[in-house]
Amino acid sequence: MTQHPYDALMAHQFETEALAQIAGRLGWDQETMMPSGAGAQRAEEVGVLEAVLHARRIDPRMGEWLSAINDADLTEVEAAQMRHIRRSYARTVKLPEKLVIAQAKLASRAHGIWAEARETDDVDFFLPVLEEVIELKREEAAALADGGDLYDALLEEYEPGTTGDQIGAMFDRMRDRLVPLREKIIGSNTYIAPLAGHFPEDGQMTLARYVADRFGYDFRHGRLDKSVHPFSSGSGTDVRITTRVDEADPQNCVYSTIHEVGHGCYEQQIDPEFGMTPLGGGVSMGVHESQSRIYENQIGRSRAFTRWLYTRMRDIFGHAGAADAENFYRAVNRVHSGFIRTEADEVHYNLHIMLRFDLERDLIRGALEVADLEEAWNSRFTADFGGQVDKPSNGVLQDVHWAAGLFGYFPTYALGNVYAGCLNKALRQAVPDLDLPLSRGMTEDATDWLRDNVQVHGGLYQPRDLIARACGFDPSEEPLLDYLETKFGDIYGL
């Protein structure tokens, strides 16, 4: 009996997903457990596994199966599987093997040069290799674009179905309200003190585990460790997250944890029927970030939840770094000008993204020369943030993304915030008295709603459609901006 092409394709796909999960586990190991001297051997091991994966993804049988399948004969779920597989296969076979290998080699070299350039604040040391990265990235984009827009072709990898024009227009509208909001807050001369005091690591990790549990993170199917940069990794029944600890700043650990718990719960709560298939992971970077952000900000930094958190911190540390619950709430939401994206508050964060989006889009389209990049960064920073970049490591050299060739990735952070704003509006309509349980540290009303309306669907719907279905309205930036203006207007008495 011959296997139906769809079944044959899905069996092949299952094995590919299994090997991809293994690759993910190795990545987790590298950042958390791997001995310091094992890096070179690990790179060789991973290189071999990636080659096995690549060979499976361009396997000529894939093309035969795809031609033999008539999507009209399929169920909704099967058709969604095919959408992912066709899209991914089409992109993969368009990329010349030579280019893929050249990019992998360059990424490793570029990372080393970037790290050294940032360390020594030497932009000129970085720019030549960035030039090379962009050249290959433009080649990649041209291969993918079929004559269309180069930047859109890259963005499609992270956020299927969204274009640079859509995002650019939305960012312009956001900027028109964010820059004035920022200026009003800074101009209000309201000083909010950050959390103060000493918070021992053991207590922070205890708190992190406790909070993760409260948000529904399932430790039977995950674990929480420390790493230099927090991340989440894996799908299905093995979804691991990390956090970091600064004993002078407990916010860092708590909110990094809640952020990664958002990512982790999304992966854990996808319909198990989709396990080890293309539908078994988060549907896009933007939607993924919407989950981490709504957990972290709209829920985790709400006045209600911070009231509970304040009490738990006093239990664990004997103090919570603030005089009372209200000052604690203000401290974890304080708006402060700063150079660094990853340290930005809710008001500044999207401004950091918009700056990067405009610059990287121009770089890819050839509208900005690498030689002019630092100047472009610094003047835009002054325009949006009102200060002068003091050194490249606080400016154009701060992020790893461009060295790693991740062009098109940055805007998904802001898109995640926008989606989180939409979901928060719908959630608050669906559960009007949400603050009551939140003030007791009970997040189920919120997380169950997100699970049932977003997370469980995995890759079943297109990203934007998924958010629209969940919210009952078309996604836009307005709910996020309304939320920010209301929340920070209140905190800063505007």
Add this chain to the structure above:
Amino acid sequence: MTQHPYDALMAHQFETEALAQIAGRLGWDQETMMPSGAGAQRAEEVGVLEAVLHARRIDPRMGEWLSAINDADLTEVEAAQMRHIRRSYARTVKLPEKLVIAQAKLASRAHGIWAEARETDDVDFFLPVLEEVIELKREEAAALADGGDLYDALLEEYEPGTTGDQIGAMFDRMRDRLVPLREKIIGSNTYIAPLAGHFPEDGQMTLARYVADRFGYDFRHGRLDKSVHPFSSGSGTDVRITTRVDEADPQNCVYSTIHEVGHGCYEQQIDPEFGMTPLGGGVSMGVHESQSRIYENQIGRSRAFTRWLYTRMRDIFGHAGAADAENFYRAVNRVHSGFIRTEADEVHYNLHIMLRFDLERDLIRGALEVADLEEAWNSRFTADFGGQVDKPSNGVLQDVHWAAGLFGYFPTYALGNVYAGCLNKALRQAVPDLDLPLSRGMTEDATDWLRDNVQVHGGLYQPRDLIARACGFDPSEEPLLDYLETKFGDIYGL
């Protein structure tokens, strides 16, 4: 330009080794880090990776390359590589795919049944599945044996170049001296108290790390964690070991650690030139065990080293569980009758192995029926150990090996002890004043000698030849028995 067949084969082999290292890392993760609910998914992931590995190992090109290579044209190292590859390929292609799959499925089921049978002390619950395991194992042996002895064909997997007859004859000679030694010790009515007191886990792990470091274990290329059963895993620059902690019995943690450090140092100290090739791992189970045993027993349980260990334990715990260094030495070497192999002392350990070797050899050769196994175990136990087995979990159900199909594995434990005896004799001749540095916790004189004479060679020489080269004499059981009679004659005043 066409690649030389040897180079093509080694390039293929490199990739296979890299994927095998990844499989090993997943095994480590499963025993140390994996979330409890991730087992089913992990089994699927590992199954796919094993299938990729198997396909590489029976790749038809392997046969073509092997035919095209004339070993006479090769260097000594290249010829040794070929010896390993030819042997492994010949065995792999002899096994029918159907049998391999049936064994993998059965192993998983048999493990579950064995665990439940041991838990409930129900031999009859286990025997039917053991019957199935043996049936498939005999099929495997027949496929491998080319008409030769079935048990030898299985033993060859773990200890190339050694036969059941050789081991059987050696074990008979050992038994003739071990049983009387055991009886004299028990008959001496000398009571030696075990270590007593409470030893907190933190202190034990601190001590374990300290001792591992003293034995030359390289934490830049390894790590030490806890697991239910201690093990070592990985080759080259990523060799991880585990230990376990019993707060009432610090011996368990310290000597499990030193044992695994022996395995780990062997892997870490193989010539880096052999990395990711068949020569880049320990050459056989017996030689591997010789390293763990000489580290653990001939060095770690020597009067000289325990003098230092006694002082370090007093530093860490405030006491060492014994009145003075001499009583500490006697306590960690106390001989006690017991049912369980893994808890046995140096005198009893090999008797446990001989019992298993005779029974499993008869099972494979069809000279013993599964129905008669428990009776055979119990009467042999009484003959060699002088007591009655009180329940199956203390007898025939205690070890996982047979459920897992590991027939031919047990004798390598005793062979390791024999090789350790030989190496210890040669080491003491080469470094006559070894006790002086050992009594200061300095093991370099011993471990450097083992590194240079055994470990660095990896798989370059045949197991028995390697030991003979290192020692300057043909390996035999005599040095081990001389050592045991002298050491325990002294401790027990025989």
